[in-house]
Amino acid sequence: EDQVTQSPEALRLQEGESSSLNCSYTVSGLRGLFWYRQDPGKGPEFLFTLYSAGEEKEKERLKATLTKKESFLHITAPKPEDSATYLCAVSSSNDYKLSFGAGTTVTVRA
Amino acid sequence: GAVVSQHPSRVICKSGTSVKIECRSLDFQATTMFWYRQFPKKSLMLMATSNEGSKATYEQGVEKDKFLINHASLTLSTLTVTSAHPEDSSFYICSANSGARGLEQFFGPGTRLTVL
Numbered sequence: 001e002d003q004v005t006q007s008p009e010a011l012r013l014q015e016g017e018s019s020s021l022n023c024s025y026t027v028s029g030l031r032g033l034f035w036y037r038q039d040p041g042k043g044p045e046f047l048f049t050l051y052s053a054g055e056e057k058e059k060e061r062l063k064a065t066l067t068k069k070e071s072f073l074h075i076t077a078p079k080p081e082d083s084a085t086y087l088c089a090v091s092s093s094n095d096y097k098l099s100f101g102a103g104t105t106v107t108v109r110a
Numbered sequence: 111g112a113v114v115s116q117h118p119s120r121v122i123c124k125s126g127t128s129v130k131i132e133c134r135s136l137d138f139q140a141t142t143m144f145w146y147r148q149f150p151k152k153s154l155m156l157m158a159t160s161n162e163g164s165k166a167t168y169e170q171g172v173e174k175d176k177f178l179i180n181h182a183s184l185t186l187s188t189l190t191v192t193s194a195h196p197e198d199s200s201f202y203i204c205s206a207n208s209g210a211r212g213l214e215q216f217f218g219p220g221t222r223l224t225v226l
Contacts (some may be wrong), residue, residue: 097144
C-alpha cells in the first residue's frame with residue numbers, strides 16, 4: 001500500500017522568509033508524484049507532476065524536487081497569497097488513483 | 111485548460127432525503143473521474159473511481175448503495191447520496207483525468223453537504 005507523509009503539519013512564515021515542505025513516500029513503483037495547493041473551502045489546484053528522481057519543476061515562487069524517497073516543495077520569498085494547504089500525492093497503479101498525504105498548512109504573515 | 115466544475119457548491123437537506131452532486135469536465139474528455147470526501151482539516155479520502163459507461167469501483171468501507179455514482183458521458187459524473195443522515199455531512203470533491211493528458215487529476219471546487 002502506498003504511503004505518503006508530509007512534514008511539517010503547519011508552517012508559519014514571515015513574508016520573504018524562504019522555506020521547504022517535505023513529502024516522504026513509499027510506493028511499489030512510482031508513476032508520478034504530484035503537488036497541489038488547496039485554499040479553504042476549495043478543491044485542490046494542480047501545481048506540479050514529477051516523474052523521476054532528479055527532476056525539478058518551477059512555477060513562480062515554488063520549486064518542486066524529487067528523489068527516490070522524498071520530494072520537497074521550496075517556497076522562495078513567500079507572499080501572503082502563498083498561504084494555503086499544500087498536498088502531496090503519488091500514483092503507482094495503472095488506474096490513475098492517487099494516494100494523498102495529510103498536507104502542510106502554510107501561513108505567510110505580511 | 112483542464113477545468114472541472116461541480117454543482118451545487120453548497121446544499122442543505124433534511125435527514126432521509128437524497129442529494130445529487132454533478133461533476134463536469136468543461137474543456138476535456140474525462141475517461142476517469144474520482145469522488146473524494148474531505149473532513150475538516152483532513153486530507154482527501156477517495157470514495158470511488160468511475161469510468162465512462164461502466165460501474166464505479168468503490169473503496170473499501172464505502173457503501174455503494176449509499177453513494178450512487180453514474181458516469182454517463184465523458185464529461186459528466188454524478189454522485190447521489192441516498193437517504194442522507196447527519197454523519198454524511200462533509201465536503202465532497204470530484205476530480206477528472208483524461209488519460210491522454212497524463213496522470214494528473216484536475217479537481218472541481220467541491221460541494222459542501224449539510225444534513226440536518
